[in-house]
Amino acid sequence: MKLRVISSLVIFLGSYLPLAAILVLQDISKASWDLPACPISIDALSRCQLPKLNNPTITLTFLGVTLLAFIFFIATINSIRGGQAAVINDVKQIPGDIINYVFPYVVSFMGVDISDKGKLSGFILFLAWLFLITHKSGQIFLNPLLILFDWKYYEITYSIGDHKRTEYALSQTPLRIGGSVRVKKVQDINIMNPKD
Known part of the structure; x- marks a missing residue:
């Protein structure tokens, strides 16, 4: 059974859910990191605020897409009977x-500035090349999150x-x-x- 390109892309994106979470953490503004920790109390929610993201549209979209893709991937592999x-x-x-899986994480720690369109485009191109290689090699199901x-x-x-x-x-x-x-x-x- 051969997977279609769209199915392979969804499965590939699902394997990068931890990367999306890392990018969200890296996108939290410096001012938010300097805020005091929320107190543990009954009314803590009313006195705490969510961290501010520098590029919320990009980071939260990537996080949401990879989360949905990961859920799809787990449902898909568990349904194969x-x-x-x-x-x-x-x-x-x-x-x-896992070497192909690790490369994007190394890149993320080198500092992908999501607000810099050139760096973001380069990162997207890098993931696209990884996807094409993974899809063509038939190794799309080799996801360390499994x-x-x-x-x-x-x-x-x-x-x-x-x-x-x-x-x-x-x-x-x-x-x-x-x-x-x-x-x-x-x-x-x-x-x-x-x-x-």
Whole structure:
């Protein structure tokens, strides 16, 4: 099953929810950081004020889009069921390739000035290139945030009938040698679920 570009883009954006939160924090005005902490009391809400953002439209839009995309991504991957029955012959858990995921975070800490249109445009172009590379390589589902939902990345050898294959897979349940699973390929990643 191949994903359409729009679906891939939504899944890609969902993986950058933490980056959006970092950019919101970096956009808080200096005056807001200098305010005293809100007291812990019953009427604290009436005496506290939300921090002021320098570029609220851009940062809150990015945060909202990535949050919705992340929810869509989790709903999508959890809805993938069925597929061919297979038996696992060999399994090795591997860390996901997070180097592509880490680059934008490094850039954010180098100081993306959202109010500077040139720097913002360069950052958007950088994410666009990352998206194209990730989409074309078939690795769109390799999202390190999946770890929070117990998804693991494996290199597996499995058999479907008399045919043996060695490929990469994602599974929310631990995979074991001799285990029976259902395999559904999305892009170039196998989504594994326990056999019914």
